[in-house]
Amino acid sequence: MKHLSDEQLVSHYYSELDDPLEAVKHLETCDDCQTRFAALDRDLSFLKKAAVPDRPEDYGHHVWQRLEPRLKETPAQVVPGRIVFRQWKLAVAAALLVVTGFVAGRFGPGRESPQPEPVSETARDRILLTTVADHLDQSQFALLELANGADSNGLDSDQARAGELVAANRLYRQSASQAGEASLASVLDELERVLIEIANQPPDVTRRELREIRRRIDDEDLLFKIRVLSSQVRSREKKDSSKSLL
């Protein structure tokens, strides 16, 4: 067996290797990997020592005492009506069928393979809403990571992720636009322009350019808009899920 990679050693430390026995066997016989793993173990154990301030045993009760009076002024957020996403979901469904058809044709098994069982409309809607909500959440975190990152970190990882998100975003934006969902299309359009800008930055992006991208994300309140949109889609997804159980 070849040496364990750094990533495999980290996974092994956290007991998340698919085949831990193989790693254990290798570590028993490989001095080099043993030394590297011992150093990793020492460093991560060192980090465990950083303390968190003590809280009383009944801390949860204290939290509740402060919280309870505020709950009385806090109604549950209203879930928007079904009609809002209806047409948009259908358009996205059509677009996704094109994409999945393309992927299946390109990477899937031969034509003699059995066709998949058709899914119900409710199940399909739920899958679509989950997909769109996941896309919005991933976009939100990508932008948050960029907005909060240190200048010295550069854009390498942000660019790779932005590039992946652009293609999916384009699909959803076009579908929303075709379905006449102007406000949805508008937010997705803003998101897409920022994602493209991030993905297309040169490798030696300057601090000034980085700050300019961050300023734009702030000025347009893009993160807030995405969060609201994601929350609405999740609410719809949950409502559809409840209906399918009835």
Add this chain to the structure above:
Amino acid sequence: MEVMEASQATAVAQVQAGDHAAFQVLVEQHSLALFRVAFRMTRSESDAEEVVQETFLRAYQQRESFEARSNVGTWLYRIAVNGCIDLLRKRKRHDAHLEPLDSDEVSAPVLTLASSSPAADRLVYSAQLSQRVANVLERLSSVERAAFVLRHYEELSTEGIAQSLGLSNSAAKQAVFRAVQKMRKALEPWAR
């Protein structure tokens, strides 16, 4: 485990119906874990306390959107991490006019208080260690920091981290790995 999941589902259904007593049980169960995460993210006791309060308040507001198949703890972590990231963002904007501290300049472990007492020395060392770890954590991106805190201190699985941060499993795993690499590099002078 199945019993726990069933009781959790019952508790969530009660909370969704507006049952304060059921919500109190969730608050008392999860407050400490949320405080630990919030403190490790923000490095401020008062900010962490505020994040805990806001997390439960938002959870209560958004109780209708909780999905029965999800884990309550993961859902709360997600709200708390979002709250921490917002707070860090506001803090960064507020501090933008100040000269940034260069964490590279933080010195290696030297006991700065002259003391003959081993207990006092340990206290000083512990404080310096915590400060050093805080400085190193600040060098991570917010997602890396959250992923590392959830993995290393809260011992969440990759799947749990992915759900808490809205990432794919592979992205969550990568975020933890990148964080570990950066932390180790920054700690080289210390951890020897």
